[in-house]
Amino acid sequence: MSDLLSALLLGILEGLTEFLPISSTGHLLIAQHWLGARSDFFNIVIQAGAILAVVLAFRQRLWTLATGLNQAENRDYVMKLGVAFLVTAVVGLPVRLAGWELPETVTPVAWALVIGGVWMLLAERFAGRLPDSTTITWKVAVAVGLAQVIAGVFPGTSRSAAAIFLAMLLGLTRRAAAAEFVFLVGIPTMFAASGYALLEMAKKGQLGNENWTDVGVAFVAAAITGFIVVKWLLSYIKRRPFTGFALYRIALGFGLLLFLPAGN
Template sequence: MAPPHRNPRHVNDLLSAILLGIVEGITEFLPISSTGHLLIAERWLGARSDLFNIAIQAGAILAVTFIYWRTLWSLAVNWRRPETRDYVLKLLVAFLITAALGLVVSKMGFKLPETVTPIAWALVIGGVWMMLAEKLAANRPDHAAISWKVAILVGLAQIVAGVFPGTSRSAATIFVAMLAGTNNRAAATEFAFLVGIPTMYAASGYELLKTVRHGGAAGEDWTGLGVAFVVSTIVAFVAVKWLLGYIRSHRFTPFAIYRIALGVALLLFLPAGG
Protein backbone atom coordinates (compact mmCIF):
# COMPACT_ATOMS: atom_id res chain seq x y z
CA MET A 1 0.00 0.00 0.00
CA ALA A 2 1.45 3.36 -1.03
CA PRO A 3 2.09 5.90 1.77
CA PRO A 4 -0.31 8.84 1.86
CA HIS A 5 0.76 11.78 -0.24
CA ARG A 6 1.92 14.79 1.76
CA ASN A 7 1.79 18.23 0.26
CA PRO A 8 5.31 19.71 0.73
CA ARG A 9 3.86 23.19 1.05
CA HIS A 10 1.49 22.04 3.81
CA VAL A 11 4.39 20.42 5.69
CA ASN A 12 6.51 23.56 5.37
CA ASP A 13 3.62 25.75 6.55
CA LEU A 14 3.12 23.50 9.57
CA LEU A 15 6.82 23.56 10.38
CA SER A 16 6.94 27.37 10.17
CA ALA A 17 3.85 27.54 12.42
CA ILE A 18 5.62 25.37 15.00
CA LEU A 19 8.76 27.52 14.84
CA LEU A 20 6.76 30.73 15.24
CA GLY A 21 4.96 29.17 18.21
CA ILE A 22 8.34 28.38 19.76
CA VAL A 23 9.61 31.92 19.15
CA GLU A 24 6.48 33.43 20.73
CA GLY A 25 6.59 31.04 23.69
CA ILE A 26 10.22 31.82 24.48
CA THR A 27 10.16 35.57 23.93
CA GLU A 28 6.73 36.77 25.13
CA PHE A 29 7.66 37.04 28.82
CA LEU A 30 11.44 37.03 28.64
CA PRO A 31 12.83 40.61 28.50
CA ILE A 32 13.97 40.32 24.87
CA SER A 33 10.85 41.44 22.89
CA SER A 34 8.42 38.94 21.41
CA THR A 35 7.08 41.37 18.80
CA GLY A 36 10.58 42.17 17.61
CA HIS A 37 11.54 38.50 17.33
CA LEU A 38 8.31 37.55 15.55
CA LEU A 39 8.67 40.36 13.01
CA ILE A 40 12.23 39.22 12.36
CA ALA A 41 11.28 35.53 12.21
CA GLU A 42 8.47 36.20 9.75
CA ARG A 43 11.03 37.62 7.29
CA TRP A 44 12.36 34.06 6.91
CA LEU A 45 9.36 31.91 7.81
CA GLY A 46 6.71 33.94 6.02
CA ALA A 47 4.19 36.42 7.38
CA ARG A 48 1.13 35.01 9.12
CA SER A 49 -2.37 36.36 9.57
CA ASP A 50 -3.35 38.68 12.42
CA LEU A 51 -5.54 35.87 13.75
CA PHE A 52 -2.54 33.53 13.88
CA ASN A 53 -0.46 36.08 15.80
CA ILE A 54 -3.32 36.66 18.24
CA ALA A 55 -3.64 32.90 18.81
CA ILE A 56 0.02 32.30 19.64
CA GLN A 57 0.07 35.30 21.97
CA ALA A 58 -3.05 33.92 23.68
CA GLY A 59 -1.19 30.65 24.17
CA ALA A 60 1.64 32.42 25.97
CA ILE A 61 -0.82 34.34 28.18
CA LEU A 62 -2.63 31.11 29.03
CA ALA A 63 0.67 29.56 30.14
CA VAL A 64 1.37 32.43 32.55
CA THR A 65 -2.20 32.23 33.84
CA PHE A 66 -1.57 28.56 34.70
CA ILE A 67 1.68 29.46 36.47
CA TYR A 68 0.06 32.19 38.58
CA TRP A 69 -3.31 30.55 39.17
CA ARG A 70 -2.67 30.13 42.91
CA THR A 71 -1.72 33.80 43.25
CA LEU A 72 -4.75 34.88 41.23
CA TRP A 73 -7.04 32.67 43.30
CA SER A 74 -5.58 34.04 46.54
CA LEU A 75 -6.13 37.62 45.35
CA ALA A 76 -9.73 36.77 44.45
CA VAL A 77 -10.71 35.05 47.71
CA ASN A 78 -8.75 37.34 50.05
CA TRP A 79 -9.62 40.69 48.47
CA ARG A 80 -11.27 41.90 51.70
CA ARG A 81 -7.91 41.94 53.46
CA PRO A 82 -6.48 45.49 53.35
CA GLU A 83 -3.08 44.45 51.98
CA THR A 84 -4.65 42.24 49.30
CA ARG A 85 -7.20 44.88 48.30
CA ASP A 86 -4.41 47.45 48.04
CA TYR A 87 -2.40 45.17 45.73
CA VAL A 88 -5.44 44.37 43.57
CA LEU A 89 -6.29 48.07 43.21
CA LYS A 90 -2.75 48.79 42.07
CA LEU A 91 -3.00 46.00 39.48
CA LEU A 92 -6.32 47.47 38.33
CA VAL A 93 -4.93 51.01 38.03
CA ALA A 94 -1.93 49.81 36.01
CA PHE A 95 -4.27 47.85 33.72
CA LEU A 96 -6.71 50.76 33.25
CA ILE A 97 -3.90 53.16 32.36
CA THR A 98 -2.67 50.75 29.71
CA ALA A 99 -6.18 50.04 28.40
CA ALA A 100 -7.15 53.71 28.13
CA LEU A 101 -3.93 54.82 26.45
CA GLY A 102 -3.93 51.69 24.30
CA LEU A 103 -7.32 52.66 22.86
CA VAL A 104 -6.00 56.15 22.13
CA VAL A 105 -2.98 54.72 20.31
CA SER A 106 -5.23 52.32 18.36
CA LYS A 107 -7.60 55.13 17.32
CA MET A 108 -4.59 57.11 16.10
CA GLY A 109 -3.94 54.31 13.60
CA PHE A 110 -0.65 53.06 15.01
CA LYS A 111 0.91 50.22 13.01
CA LEU A 112 3.96 48.04 13.54
CA PRO A 113 7.04 49.03 11.53
CA GLU A 114 7.53 47.56 8.08
CA THR A 115 11.31 47.30 8.49
CA VAL A 116 13.61 45.67 11.03
CA THR A 117 15.84 48.72 11.55
CA PRO A 118 13.74 50.46 14.26
CA ILE A 119 13.37 47.11 16.05
CA ALA A 120 17.16 46.65 16.00
CA TRP A 121 17.68 50.09 17.55
CA ALA A 122 15.04 49.38 20.19
CA LEU A 123 16.82 46.13 21.08
CA VAL A 124 20.17 47.91 21.46
CA ILE A 125 18.85 50.90 23.39
CA GLY A 126 16.71 48.67 25.61
CA GLY A 127 19.70 46.42 26.34
CA VAL A 128 21.88 49.35 27.38
CA TRP A 129 19.05 50.73 29.51
CA MET A 130 18.61 47.35 31.23
CA MET A 131 22.29 47.19 32.16
CA LEU A 132 22.24 50.73 33.56
CA ALA A 133 19.01 50.09 35.46
CA GLU A 134 20.36 46.84 36.91
CA LYS A 135 23.49 48.65 38.10
CA LEU A 136 21.46 51.44 39.72
CA ALA A 137 19.13 48.94 41.40
CA ALA A 138 22.08 46.96 42.78
CA ASN A 139 23.13 49.97 44.87
CA ARG A 140 19.76 50.22 46.61
CA PRO A 141 18.40 48.20 49.54
CA ASP A 142 16.04 45.33 48.77
CA HIS A 143 12.43 46.49 48.76
CA ALA A 144 9.56 44.23 47.63
CA ALA A 145 6.53 46.49 48.21
CA ILE A 146 4.55 47.87 45.27
CA SER A 147 3.85 51.60 45.55
CA TRP A 148 1.24 53.63 43.67
CA LYS A 149 4.07 55.25 41.72
CA VAL A 150 5.23 51.81 40.59
CA ALA A 151 1.69 50.83 39.55
CA ILE A 152 1.22 54.00 37.46
CA LEU A 153 4.63 53.77 35.80
CA VAL A 154 4.16 50.07 34.98
CA GLY A 155 0.91 50.96 33.21
CA LEU A 156 2.68 53.64 31.20
CA ALA A 157 5.63 51.34 30.44
CA GLN A 158 3.31 48.81 28.80
CA ILE A 159 2.18 51.47 26.33
CA VAL A 160 5.75 52.49 25.54
CA ALA A 161 6.62 48.85 24.84
CA GLY A 162 3.58 48.49 22.58
CA VAL A 163 4.41 51.59 20.56
CA PHE A 164 8.09 50.72 20.13
CA PRO A 165 8.47 47.05 19.07
CA GLY A 166 11.77 45.67 20.28
CA THR A 167 11.45 47.41 23.64
CA SER A 168 9.87 44.35 25.35
CA ARG A 169 6.83 44.72 27.58
CA SER A 170 8.33 42.57 30.32
CA ALA A 171 11.68 44.42 30.28
CA ALA A 172 10.01 47.84 30.34
CA THR A 173 7.65 47.01 33.18
CA ILE A 174 10.11 45.06 35.34
CA PHE A 175 12.84 47.68 35.20
CA VAL A 176 10.48 50.60 35.62
CA ALA A 177 9.19 48.89 38.76
CA MET A 178 12.72 48.30 40.04
CA LEU A 179 13.82 51.89 39.39
CA ALA A 180 10.61 53.32 40.87
CA GLY A 181 11.10 51.64 44.22
CA THR A 182 10.38 47.91 44.01
CA ASN A 183 14.05 46.98 44.16
CA ASN A 184 13.40 43.25 44.26
CA ARG A 185 13.58 41.31 40.98
CA ALA A 186 11.06 38.65 42.01
CA ALA A 187 8.46 41.15 43.31
CA ALA A 188 8.87 43.46 40.31
CA THR A 189 8.59 40.55 37.89
CA GLU A 190 5.50 39.13 39.56
CA PHE A 191 3.68 42.48 39.50
CA ALA A 192 4.67 43.07 35.87
CA PHE A 193 3.44 39.61 34.83
CA LEU A 194 0.19 39.86 36.82
CA VAL A 195 -0.58 43.22 35.16
CA GLY A 196 0.29 41.66 31.83
CA ILE A 197 -2.30 38.88 32.14
CA PRO A 198 -5.48 41.04 31.92
CA THR A 199 -3.74 43.55 29.65
CA MET A 200 -2.80 40.94 27.07
CA TYR A 201 -6.13 39.11 27.30
CA ALA A 202 -7.92 42.42 26.67
CA ALA A 203 -5.60 43.38 23.80
CA SER A 204 -5.90 39.94 22.20
CA GLY A 205 -9.69 39.97 22.58
CA TYR A 206 -9.92 43.45 21.06
CA GLU A 207 -7.75 42.48 18.09
CA LEU A 208 -9.66 39.22 17.66
CA LEU A 209 -12.99 41.03 17.42
CA LYS A 210 -11.57 43.46 14.87
CA THR A 211 -10.06 40.65 12.82
CA VAL A 212 -13.22 38.52 12.76
CA ARG A 213 -15.41 41.54 12.03
CA HIS A 214 -13.31 42.35 8.97
CA GLY A 215 -13.38 38.78 7.68
CA GLY A 216 -9.89 37.90 8.84
CA ALA A 217 -10.92 34.35 9.79
CA ALA A 218 -11.73 33.43 6.19
CA GLY A 219 -9.21 31.07 4.65
CA GLU A 220 -7.28 30.62 7.91
CA ASP A 221 -5.03 27.58 8.27
CA TRP A 222 -6.75 26.26 11.39
CA THR A 223 -4.45 23.24 11.73
CA GLY A 224 -1.34 25.40 11.77
CA LEU A 225 -2.99 27.91 14.08
CA GLY A 226 -4.04 25.20 16.54
CA VAL A 227 -0.62 23.55 16.57
CA ALA A 228 1.15 26.90 17.03
CA PHE A 229 -1.21 27.78 19.90
CA VAL A 230 -0.39 24.55 21.74
CA VAL A 231 3.35 24.91 21.08
CA SER A 232 3.34 28.52 22.28
CA THR A 233 1.50 27.55 25.48
CA ILE A 234 3.88 24.73 26.35
CA VAL A 235 7.07 26.62 25.49
CA ALA A 236 5.94 29.77 27.34
CA PHE A 237 5.12 27.70 30.43
CA VAL A 238 8.63 26.20 30.46
CA ALA A 239 10.31 29.55 29.67
CA VAL A 240 8.53 31.51 32.41
CA LYS A 241 9.03 28.76 35.00
CA TRP A 242 12.73 28.82 34.20
CA LEU A 243 12.87 32.63 34.33
CA LEU A 244 11.18 32.83 37.74
CA GLY A 245 13.74 30.39 39.13
CA TYR A 246 16.65 32.11 37.41
CA ILE A 247 16.00 35.63 38.71
CA ARG A 248 16.04 34.49 42.34
CA SER A 249 19.82 34.42 42.25
CA HIS A 250 20.84 35.99 38.92
CA ARG A 251 20.68 39.39 37.29
CA PHE A 252 19.08 40.23 33.94
CA THR A 253 22.46 41.19 32.46
CA PRO A 254 22.71 38.20 30.03
CA PHE A 255 19.39 39.22 28.47
CA ALA A 256 20.69 42.77 28.02
CA ILE A 257 23.87 41.51 26.34
CA TYR A 258 21.81 39.26 24.04
CA ARG A 259 19.58 42.19 23.04
CA ILE A 260 22.55 44.40 22.23
CA ALA A 261 24.30 41.66 20.24
CA LEU A 262 21.16 40.84 18.24
CA GLY A 263 20.40 44.50 17.55
CA VAL A 264 23.95 45.23 16.39
CA ALA A 265 23.96 42.11 14.18
CA LEU A 266 20.71 43.20 12.53
CA LEU A 267 22.04 46.71 11.91
CA LEU A 268 25.29 45.39 10.44
CA PHE A 269 24.11 42.48 8.33
CA LEU A 270 20.69 43.53 7.06
CA PRO A 271 20.40 46.00 4.20
CA ALA A 272 19.38 49.52 5.21
CA GLY A 273 15.66 49.47 5.84
CA GLY A 274 15.54 45.70 5.33
Protein backbone atom coordinates in the same frame (compact mmCIF):
# COMPACT_ATOMS: atom_id res chain seq x y z
CA MET B 1 9.85 23.23 5.38
CA SER B 2 6.18 22.33 5.83
CA ASP B 3 3.68 24.92 6.98
CA LEU B 4 2.87 22.82 10.05
CA LEU B 5 6.52 22.65 11.16
CA SER B 6 6.86 26.38 10.51
CA ALA B 7 3.80 27.05 12.70
CA LEU B 8 5.21 24.83 15.45
CA LEU B 9 8.54 26.67 15.43
CA LEU B 10 6.84 30.08 15.52
CA GLY B 11 4.67 28.99 18.45
CA ILE B 12 7.72 27.78 20.36
CA LEU B 13 9.54 31.02 19.58
CA GLU B 14 6.61 33.11 20.83
CA GLY B 15 6.51 31.14 24.06
CA LEU B 16 10.27 31.50 24.51
CA THR B 17 10.44 35.25 23.94
CA GLU B 18 7.14 36.82 25.03
CA PHE B 19 8.05 37.10 28.70
CA LEU B 20 11.83 37.17 28.60
CA PRO B 21 13.05 40.80 28.39
CA ILE B 22 14.41 40.28 24.86
CA SER B 23 11.42 41.23 22.65
CA SER B 24 9.22 38.65 20.95
CA THR B 25 8.70 41.09 18.05
CA GLY B 26 12.39 41.14 17.15
CA HIS B 27 12.62 37.36 17.20
CA LEU B 28 9.45 36.79 15.19
CA LEU B 29 10.72 39.35 12.68
CA ILE B 30 13.84 37.24 12.16
CA ALA B 31 11.95 33.95 12.11
CA GLN B 32 9.36 35.07 9.58
CA HIS B 33 12.18 36.28 7.33
CA TRP B 34 12.96 32.58 6.74
CA LEU B 35 9.80 30.75 7.81
CA GLY B 36 7.40 33.01 5.94
CA ALA B 37 5.08 35.76 7.15
CA ARG B 38 1.89 34.77 8.94
CA SER B 39 -1.44 36.54 9.24
CA ASP B 40 -2.22 38.97 12.04
CA PHE B 41 -4.78 36.45 13.29
CA PHE B 42 -2.09 33.77 13.61
CA ASN B 43 0.17 36.16 15.55
CA ILE B 44 -2.67 37.14 17.90
CA VAL B 45 -3.56 33.51 18.61
CA ILE B 46 -0.02 32.47 19.49
CA GLN B 47 0.23 35.49 21.78
CA ALA B 48 -2.96 34.29 23.48
CA GLY B 49 -1.21 30.95 24.00
CA ALA B 50 1.61 32.75 25.79
CA ILE B 51 -0.92 34.61 27.98
CA LEU B 52 -2.56 31.30 28.91
CA ALA B 53 0.90 30.11 30.02
CA VAL B 54 1.09 32.96 32.54
CA VAL B 55 -2.37 32.15 33.90
CA LEU B 56 -1.30 28.54 34.43
CA ALA B 57 2.07 29.49 35.93
CA PHE B 58 0.42 31.86 38.43
CA ARG B 59 -2.76 29.87 38.99
CA GLN B 60 -2.10 29.43 42.71
CA ARG B 61 -1.27 33.11 43.19
CA LEU B 62 -4.37 34.15 41.23
CA TRP B 63 -6.54 31.84 43.31
CA THR B 64 -5.07 33.23 46.54
CA LEU B 65 -5.81 36.79 45.43
CA ALA B 66 -9.33 35.94 44.24
CA THR B 67 -10.32 34.10 47.41
CA GLY B 68 -8.47 36.34 49.85
CA LEU B 69 -9.99 39.73 49.10
CA ASN B 70 -11.11 39.94 52.71
CA GLN B 71 -7.43 40.48 53.59
CA ALA B 72 -6.13 44.04 53.25
CA GLU B 73 -2.84 42.94 51.68
CA ASN B 74 -4.58 41.05 48.87
CA ARG B 75 -7.09 43.85 48.26
CA ASP B 76 -4.27 46.35 48.00
CA TYR B 77 -2.37 44.16 45.53
CA VAL B 78 -5.45 43.57 43.35
CA MET B 79 -6.30 47.29 43.35
CA LYS B 80 -2.80 48.14 42.17
CA LEU B 81 -3.05 45.51 39.43
CA GLY B 82 -6.31 47.17 38.42
CA VAL B 83 -4.76 50.64 38.36
CA ALA B 84 -1.88 49.46 36.18
CA PHE B 85 -4.34 47.85 33.76
CA LEU B 86 -6.60 50.94 33.68
CA VAL B 87 -3.64 53.22 32.97
CA THR B 88 -2.65 50.97 30.07
CA ALA B 89 -6.21 50.95 28.72
CA VAL B 90 -6.98 54.66 29.21
CA VAL B 91 -3.69 55.84 27.70
CA GLY B 92 -3.13 52.97 25.27
CA LEU B 93 -6.50 52.95 23.49
CA PRO B 94 -6.29 56.56 22.21
CA VAL B 95 -2.69 55.91 21.21
CA ARG B 96 -3.77 52.84 19.24
CA LEU B 97 -6.71 54.61 17.61
CA ALA B 98 -4.43 57.47 16.60
CA GLY B 99 -2.07 54.97 14.97
CA TRP B 100 0.95 56.08 17.00
CA GLU B 101 3.16 53.06 16.49
CA LEU B 102 6.46 52.55 14.72
CA PRO B 103 6.38 49.95 11.92
CA GLU B 104 7.53 46.42 12.74
CA THR B 105 10.41 46.62 10.30
CA VAL B 106 14.07 45.86 10.90
CA THR B 107 15.52 49.29 11.62
CA PRO B 108 13.17 50.58 14.39
CA VAL B 109 12.96 47.14 16.03
CA ALA B 110 16.74 46.72 15.96
CA TRP B 111 17.38 50.12 17.51
CA ALA B 112 14.72 49.44 20.16
CA LEU B 113 16.58 46.24 21.04
CA VAL B 114 19.91 48.04 21.34
CA ILE B 115 18.60 51.03 23.28
CA GLY B 116 16.54 48.75 25.51
CA GLY B 117 19.60 46.64 26.26
CA VAL B 118 21.64 49.67 27.28
CA TRP B 119 18.69 50.91 29.37
CA MET B 120 18.54 47.55 31.16
CA LEU B 121 22.26 47.64 32.02
CA LEU B 122 22.02 51.17 33.41
CA ALA B 123 18.74 50.54 35.25
CA GLU B 124 20.01 47.32 36.84
CA ARG B 125 23.12 49.10 38.09
CA PHE B 126 21.16 52.04 39.51
CA ALA B 127 18.48 49.84 41.09
CA GLY B 128 21.22 47.80 42.74
CA ARG B 129 22.12 50.84 44.84
CA LEU B 130 18.59 51.16 46.24
CA PRO B 131 17.37 49.36 49.38
CA ASP B 132 16.02 45.86 48.75
CA SER B 133 12.23 46.12 48.62
CA THR B 134 9.15 44.14 47.59
CA THR B 135 6.76 47.04 48.23
CA ILE B 136 4.49 47.91 45.31
CA THR B 137 3.52 51.57 45.56
CA TRP B 138 0.79 53.35 43.61
CA LYS B 139 3.58 55.11 41.71
CA VAL B 140 4.94 51.74 40.60
CA ALA B 141 1.48 50.59 39.51
CA VAL B 142 0.97 53.69 37.34
CA ALA B 143 4.49 53.41 35.90
CA VAL B 144 3.98 49.77 34.93
CA GLY B 145 0.81 50.75 33.07
CA LEU B 146 2.61 53.52 31.19
CA ALA B 147 5.55 51.23 30.39
CA GLN B 148 3.19 48.81 28.65
CA VAL B 149 1.91 51.63 26.45
CA ILE B 150 5.47 52.67 25.56
CA ALA B 151 6.33 49.10 24.62
CA GLY B 152 3.30 49.01 22.33
CA VAL B 153 4.37 52.18 20.52
CA PHE B 154 7.97 51.02 20.05
CA PRO B 155 8.06 47.42 18.78
CA GLY B 156 11.20 45.68 19.97
CA THR B 157 11.16 47.44 23.35
CA SER B 158 9.78 44.39 25.21
CA ARG B 159 6.77 44.94 27.43
CA SER B 160 8.24 42.92 30.28
CA ALA B 161 11.64 44.68 30.15
CA ALA B 162 10.16 48.18 30.06
CA ALA B 163 7.76 47.52 32.93
CA ILE B 164 10.07 45.47 35.18
CA PHE B 165 12.95 47.92 35.04
CA LEU B 166 10.80 50.99 35.51
CA ALA B 167 9.26 49.32 38.57
CA MET B 168 12.74 48.52 39.92
CA LEU B 169 13.93 52.09 39.44
CA LEU B 170 10.90 53.35 41.37
CA GLY B 171 11.69 51.21 44.39
CA LEU B 172 10.39 47.69 43.68
CA THR B 173 13.97 46.44 43.62
CA ARG B 174 13.38 42.73 44.24
CA ARG B 175 13.48 41.30 40.69
CA ALA B 176 11.09 38.42 41.31
CA ALA B 177 8.47 40.70 42.91
CA ALA B 178 8.71 43.17 40.01
CA ALA B 179 8.43 40.36 37.45
CA GLU B 180 5.43 38.79 39.17
CA PHE B 181 3.53 42.09 39.28
CA VAL B 182 4.32 42.83 35.61
CA PHE B 183 3.31 39.33 34.48
CA LEU B 184 0.02 39.48 36.41
CA VAL B 185 -0.80 42.89 34.94
CA GLY B 186 0.00 41.42 31.54
CA ILE B 187 -2.83 38.88 31.79
CA PRO B 188 -5.79 41.30 31.45
CA THR B 189 -3.72 43.69 29.32
CA MET B 190 -2.75 41.16 26.70
CA PHE B 191 -6.13 39.41 26.68
CA ALA B 192 -7.82 42.80 26.14
CA ALA B 193 -5.38 43.78 23.38
CA SER B 194 -5.80 40.43 21.63
CA GLY B 195 -9.58 40.56 21.93
CA TYR B 196 -9.67 44.12 20.58
CA ALA B 197 -7.49 43.15 17.62
CA LEU B 198 -9.67 40.13 16.84
CA LEU B 199 -12.82 42.29 16.90
CA GLU B 200 -11.21 44.73 14.48
CA MET B 201 -10.30 41.87 12.14
CA ALA B 202 -13.78 40.35 12.39
CA LYS B 203 -15.38 43.67 11.42
CA LYS B 204 -13.14 43.79 8.35
CA GLY B 205 -13.86 40.15 7.43
CA GLN B 206 -10.24 39.11 7.90
CA LEU B 207 -10.75 35.96 9.98
CA GLY B 208 -11.25 33.54 7.10
CA ASN B 209 -8.80 31.47 5.10
CA GLU B 210 -6.84 30.27 8.13
CA ASN B 211 -5.26 26.83 8.43
CA TRP B 212 -6.76 25.90 11.78
CA THR B 213 -4.41 22.95 12.28
CA ASP B 214 -1.41 25.28 12.02
CA VAL B 215 -3.06 27.80 14.34
CA GLY B 216 -3.92 25.14 16.92
CA VAL B 217 -0.44 23.61 16.92
CA ALA B 218 1.19 27.03 17.30
CA PHE B 219 -1.19 28.00 20.13
CA VAL B 220 -0.42 24.85 22.12
CA ALA B 221 3.32 25.20 21.47
CA ALA B 222 3.29 28.82 22.68
CA ALA B 223 1.34 27.89 25.82
CA ILE B 224 3.59 24.97 26.81
CA THR B 225 6.84 26.78 26.03
CA GLY B 226 5.67 29.98 27.71
CA PHE B 227 4.76 28.10 30.89
CA ILE B 228 8.23 26.54 31.09
CA VAL B 229 9.95 29.87 30.40
CA VAL B 230 7.99 31.84 33.01
CA LYS B 231 8.70 29.27 35.73
CA TRP B 232 12.39 29.18 34.77
CA LEU B 233 12.74 32.97 34.62
CA LEU B 234 11.24 33.52 38.06
CA SER B 235 13.73 31.03 39.50
CA TYR B 236 16.65 32.47 37.53
CA ILE B 237 16.23 36.11 38.55
CA LYS B 238 16.15 35.22 42.25
CA ARG B 239 19.86 34.39 41.93
CA ARG B 240 21.16 36.36 38.95
CA PRO B 241 20.76 39.80 37.33
CA PHE B 242 19.31 40.58 33.90
CA THR B 243 22.76 41.46 32.49
CA GLY B 244 22.92 38.50 30.12
CA PHE B 245 19.57 39.39 28.55
CA ALA B 246 20.68 43.00 28.08
CA LEU B 247 23.90 41.99 26.30
CA TYR B 248 21.96 39.55 24.13
CA ARG B 249 19.52 42.31 23.11
CA ILE B 250 22.37 44.60 22.09
CA ALA B 251 24.06 41.86 20.05
CA LEU B 252 20.77 40.88 18.39
CA GLY B 253 19.92 44.49 17.54
CA PHE B 254 23.25 45.12 15.83
CA GLY B 255 22.96 41.74 14.10
CA LEU B 256 19.59 42.76 12.65
CA LEU B 257 21.00 46.07 11.42
CA LEU B 258 23.95 44.36 9.76
CA PHE B 259 22.41 41.24 8.23
CA LEU B 260 18.73 41.85 7.47
CA PRO B 261 17.48 44.29 4.80
CA ALA B 262 16.07 47.44 6.36
CA GLY B 263 12.86 47.29 4.31
CA ASN B 264 11.77 43.85 5.57
